Amino acid sequence: MTTTEAAPTTVIGQRRLRREDPAxxxxxxxxxxxxxxxxxxxxxxxxxxxxxxxxxxxxxxAAADAPGVIAVYTGNDLxxxxxxxxxxxxxxxxxxxxxPHFPLAKEKVCYAGDAVAAVLADTEGAAQDAAALVNVExxxxxxxxxxxxxxxxxxxxxxDIGTNKSYTWALKVExxxxxxxxxxxxxxxxxxxxxxxxxxxxxxxxxxxxxxxxQPFGGDITIYSAxxxxxxxxxxxxxxxxxxxxxxxxxxxxxGGGFGSKLNVYxxxxxxxxxxxxxxxxxxxxxxxxxxxxxxxxxxxxxQHIDLAADENGKLTALRVRLLCDMGAYLQLVTxxxxxxxxxxxxxxxxxxxxxxxECTSVFTxxxxxxxxxxxxxxxxxxxxxxxxxxxxxxxxxxxxxxRRRNFIPTASxxxxxxxxxxxxxxxxxxxxxxxxxxxxxxxxxxxxxxxxVEGATKRLGIGVSTYFEMCGLAPSRVLASLxxxxxxxxxxxxxxxxxxRVQVVTGTAPHGxxxxxxxxxxxxxxxxxxxxxxxxxxxxxxxxxxxxxxxGSRSLPVxxxxxxxxxxxxxxxxxxxxxxxxxxxxxxLEYAGGAFTVKGSPDKTIPLAAIAWEAFSAHDLPDGxxxxxxxxxxxxxxxFSWPFGTHMCLVExxxxxxxxxxxxxxxxxxxxxxxxxxxxxxQVHGGVVQGVAQALYEEAVYDSHGNLKTSTLAEYLVxxxxxxxxxxxxxxxxxxxxxxxxxKGIGEAGTIGAAPAVINAIVDALSGLGVHDVPMxxxxxxxxxxxxxxxxxxxxxxxxxxxxxxxTARTTTGGEGAAS
Amino acid sequence: xxxxxxxxxxxxxxxxxxxxxxxQYIREQVGLTGTNIGxxxxxxxxxxxxxxxxxxxxxxxxxxxxxxxDITTIEGLATDGQLHPMQQAFMENHGLxxxxxxxxxxxxxxxxxxxxxxxxxxxxxxxLEGNLxxxxxxxxxxxxxxAAAGS
Numbered sequence: 001m002t003t004t005e006a007a008p009t010t011v012i013g014q015r016r017l018r019r020e021d022p023a024x025x026x027x028x029x030x031x032x033x034x035x036x037x038x039x040x041x042x043x044x045x046x047x048x049x050x051x052x053x054x055x056x057x058x059x060x061x062a063a064a065d066a067p068g069v070i071a072v073y074t075g076n077d078l079x080x081x082x083x084x085x086x087x088x089x090x091x092x093x094x095x096x097x098x099x100p101h102f103p104l105a106k107e108k109v110c111y112a113g114d115a116v117a118a119v120l121a122d123t124e125g126a127a128q129d130a131a132a133l134v135n136v137e138x139x140x141x142x143x144x145x146x147x148x149x150x151x152x153x154x155x156x157x158x159x160d161i162g163t164n165k166s167y168t169w170a171l172k173v174e175x176x177x178x179x180x181x182x183x184x185x186x187x188x189x190x191x192x193x194x195x196x197x198x199x200x201x202x203x204x205x206x207x208x209x210x211x212x213x214x215q216p217f218g219g220d221i222t223i224y225s226a227x228x229x230x231x232x233x234x235x236x237x238x239x240x241x242x243x244x245x246x247x248x249x250x251x252x253x254x255x256g257g258g259f260g261s262k263l264n265v266y267x268x269x270x271x272x273x274x275x276x277x278x279x280x281x282x283x284x285x286x287x288x289x290x291x292x293x294x295x296x297x298x299x300x301x302x303x304q305h306i307d308l309a310a311d312e313n314g315k316l317t318a319l320r321v322r323l324l325c326d327m328g329a330y331l332q333l334v335t336x337x338x339x340x341x342x343x344x345x346x347x348x349x350x351x352x353x354x355x356x357x358x359e360c361t362s363v364f365t366x367x368x369x370x371x372x373x374x375x376x377x378x379x380x381x382x383x384x385x386x387x388x389x390x391x392x393x394x395x396x397x398x399x400x401x402x403x404r405r406r407n408f409i410p411t412a413s414x415x416x417x418x419x420x421x422x423x424x425x426x427x428x429x430x431x432x433x434x435x436x437x438x439x440x441x442x443x444x445x446x447x448x449x450x451x452x453x454v455e456g457a458t459k460r461l462g463i464g465v466s467t468y469f470e471m472c473g474l475a476p477s478r479v480l481a482s483l484x485x486x487x488x489x490x491x492x493x494x495x496x497x498x499x500x501x502r503v504q505v506v507t508g509t510a511p512h513g514x515x516x517x518x519x520x521x522x523x524x525x526x527x528x529x530x531x532x533x534x535x536x537x538x539x540x541x542x543x544x545x546x547x548x549x550x551x552x553g554s555r556s557l558p559v560x561x562x563x564x565x566x567x568x569x570x571x572x573x574x575x576x577x578x579x580x581x582x583x584x585x586x587x588x589x590l591e592y593a594g595g596a597f598t599v600k601g602s603p604d605k606t607i608p609l610a611a612i613a614w615e616a617f618s619a620h621d622l623p624d625g626x627x628x629x630x631x632x633x634x635x636x637x638x639x640x641f642s643w644p645f646g647t648h649m650c651l652v653e654x655x656x657x658x659x660x661x662x663x664x665x666x667x668x669x670x671x672x673x674x675x676x677x678x679x680x681x682x683x684q685v686h687g688g689v690v691q692g693v694a695q696a697l698y699e700e701a702v703y704d705s706h707g708n709l710k711t712s713t714l715a716e717y718l719v720x721x722x723x724x725x726x727x728x729x730x731x732x733x734x735x736x737x738x739x740x741x742x743x744x745k746g747i748g749e750a751g752t753i754g755a756a757p758a759v760i761n762a763i764v765d766a767l768s769g770l771g772v773h774d775v776p777m778x779x780x781x782x783x784x785x786x787x788x789x790x791x792x793x794x795x796x797x798x799x800x801x802x803x804x805x806x807x808x809t810a811r812t813t814t815g816g817e818g819a820a821s
Numbered sequence: 822x823x824x825x826x827x828x829x830x831x832x833x834x835x836x837x838x839x840x841x842x843x844x845q846y847i848r849e850q851v852g853l854t855g856t857n858i859g860x861x862x863x864x865x866x867x868x869x870x871x872x873x874x875x876x877x878x879x880x881x882x883x884x885x886x887x888x889x890x891d892i893t894t895i896e897g898l899a900t901d902g903q904l905h906p907m908q909q910a911f912m913e914n915h916g917l918x919x920x921x922x923x924x925x926x927x928x929x930x931x932x933x934x935x936x937x938x939x940x941x942x943x944x945x946x947x948x949l950e951g952n953l954x955x956x957x958x959x960x961x962x963x964x965x966x967x968a969a970a971g972s
Contacts (some may be wrong), residue, residue, distance in 0.1 A: 018915065025899075682914070713862040
């Protein structure tokens with residue numbers, strides 16, 4: 001028999017409107033903090049104002065006596081409630097240092113925002129009022145906010161491990177010893193660059209929230225959390241709290257964005273559960289924005305050194321990377337693994353021989369822990385290679401786009417085995433670059449620069465190019481094992497045809513804005529030849545969808561979506577046996593199309609899926625040995641990552657007198673293989689691009705020399721508003737992935753990965769006639785002005801200065817203009 | 822203090838603490854949770870509602886200040902099971918992803934069109950600069966508002 005794979009596509013590829021929207025547009029959708037839970041106590045936390053201090057004493061008496069207060073707890077009070085420290089699932093090396101981390105600090109605090117006491121009260125206001133009455137005596141210690149200072153161990157943050165270094169992880173690939181050194185020695189051109197990835201605050205507009213509802217006389221507990229990972233959270237709750245796993249149910253209601261920040265197991269989730277069990281009543285907590293900027297993970301935070309060696313044509317011959325990475329105060333769920341996700345992408349989309357030398361050292365600092373933020377290691381890698389390629393183009397004296405073309409992995413060589421041994425599934429980099437160049441009018445801009453960027457010009461035009469790969473669809477479990485990640489990368493799906501022929505899909509993905517209900521219903525509609533409107537998608541509740549690995553790393557479609565397609569195949573295979581029985585034919589002689597089985601060559605001998613669904617349910621006349629009901633479950637472990645790619649270009653005009661950057665046009669050509677719903681794909685790219693532009697131009701978590709976060713509210717941290725960004729011109733090429741039956745790749749992070757280097761390359765291009773070689777991120781007016789007027793380039797930025805950050809001044813300047821108001 | 826307000830056409834009277842913000846009152850005492858909270862500095866606009874026809878960030882108003890006011894929240898926009906044209910435009914143009922900023926964004930956008938029925942793209946971008954979205958990059962929000970203006 002054949003399945004719908006051979007049939008013409010009818011549903012996949014439609015710009016179908018999202019079924020999620022009406023509830024979200026009308027206020028009907030319930031986010032975690034919208035849930036009404038009678039009798040719930042409210043949790044408020046007392047947080048350290050110091051970045052680094054010893055806790056001398058905590059006096060909770062005034063708080064305990066305050067109106068409405070039920071109880072006040074310190075770290076010592078709750079020490080017996082934790083069966084294990086808070087989890088880090090990615091011990092990247094055997095000797096990695098991972099200081100024990102508990103929901104409430106006991107002896108010392110290691111970042112401003114570290115929680116030291118918990119207050120339970122009958123209202124949120126009473127809990128917060130009482131939290132202010134907890135008197136904590138601290139002995140302040142020196143803060144460590146500079147990565148090189150941290151590495152020096154001048155001040156050791158976690159005394160019991162004796163060093164601030166968490167680990168060094170290396171990856172060196174060369175045909176024989178010394179080959180890389182030799183390549184650098186005989187290179188016609190080399191570049192050696194240093195870049196800084198400033199810390200970013202993910203800033204999902206919904207902050208975190210938790211409600212834990214216990215069943216005191218059965219031991220079961222239900223946790224509602226604004227999380228991306230209900231399944232992982234369930235497992236980790238069981239492990240850290242010592243609760244039998246089958247008694248834990250996690251529900252992620254409507255979730256208001258994540259971007260990696262809700263891919264974690266947080267202290268407040270553990271506290272709500274522990275205290276709900278202790279008191280036998282529901283406990284809830286809602287994070288304020290000021291808490292969110294400090295107590296929710298931050299992203300990036302790396303100093304990057306990248307060296308390229310190239311031959312006389314600018315063709316890459318070797319590549320060396322050294323990273324110094326900021327873990328923050330503790331290791332959260334996947335903190336140490338983030339730089340490793342980038343380790344395989346520093347050669348970008350280029351045909352690098354086996355001459356790759358990567359080493360990453362990660363250190364603790366007295367700042368908020370870092371972890372996954374949209375792209376997670378891959379935007380950092382792409383930034384470094386794409387900035388360095390522009391530096392190389394300048395040395396070779398060739399156009400940056402031409403240099404890239406000379407280095408692209410040839411289309412004919414796909415599937416392509418990279419220097420690392422990883423196989424890139426498919427790509428056509430020249431096509432994406434050509435399309436982007438057409439959309440932005442590349443040659444025309446170059447011509448305009450000749451007349452505009454003349455000596456003395458104060459409005460200078462720049463064009464920036466960025467070509468990228470995204471290693472996504474996390475991930476083949478065996479590859480994760482080789483990287484020492486604790487879990488696998490599979491995804492589960494169940495497709496169930498109900499007696500009335502309506503279809504239920506159960507998925508282990510956990511959407512928080514990505515439109516999975518719409519997209520998954522389209523996959524099933526396509527596969528089963530039915531209307532997507534007849535498909536319901538169930539998710540994000542571990543009692544309904546017990547198996548899953550959740551949503552992050554652009555994995556949901558290439559892993560979870562493919563699992564659903566495979567489950568549909570199994571449903572069709574089973575239905576075919578029933579159809580063959582009814583039609584008195586061999587299953588091999590049936591074809592399935594348009595929601596019905598037909599005997600090949602006998603169009604009148606047909607039976608619709610609806611009839612088979614009822615047959616399967618009634619089970620009155622099934623083939624011998626066939627189980628009743630029509631459903632199939634699949635757990636899919638992908639054979640490979642998926643490798644979306646593309647080219648981004650942007651056009652800027654830089655005012656050399658003010659340092660202001662006018663982003664005039666942004667073009668993104670992304671190739672994510674087959675698009676299930678182009679409407680959703682476009683939306684993912686738009687949002688991703690603006691987050692990348694935000695890193696390039698606006699955002700930075702600024703700490704002062706005492707470790708205080710100076711950008712702790714949305715008044716200081718410049719999330720761009722509509723008026724700060726342009727419309728985005730999108731193009732697409734479609735190069736199907738050969739590794740899955742849908743031909744799909746992920747798209748969630750591509751925009752962010754491509755954007756920041758495109759913007760900075762454009763700014764540097766605009767200023768290249770003035771001797772400017774680099775501009776630090778964020779390219780605020782002050783940073784740009786300093787780059788233009790500094791002696792030989794920009795001042796240093798995050799991680800290098802011990803003292804107040806230059807970006808802080810820039811922030812005050814631009815913030816005062818109300819860019820984010 | 823006792824206040825009485827009209828919310829989406831219904832009169833509500835409650836005793837409120839003087840420090841209660843209007844957004845807290847709407848969410849916790851009136852029980853309408855469509856109005857969201859995204860910050861504590863009146864920066865994000867997620868809590869935007871209409872008071873006497875004007876768009877207001879409901880975290881900038883004390884509940885007691887709203888005594889006697891006529892308030893519309895996101896729950897009051899759709900009528901007779903039909904989405905408001907602005908809601909429809911957001912849906913048709915994929916102007917929302919996670920949907921958390923959306924109620925505030927839609928309320929701000931309807932107010933924007935009341936003041937300027939025929940905005941250009943720049944008018945829309947500047948008109949919505951008090952409302953932050955982290956998902957969409959604003960592209961499709963702007964498109965939705967322009968589409969609603971044209972319809």
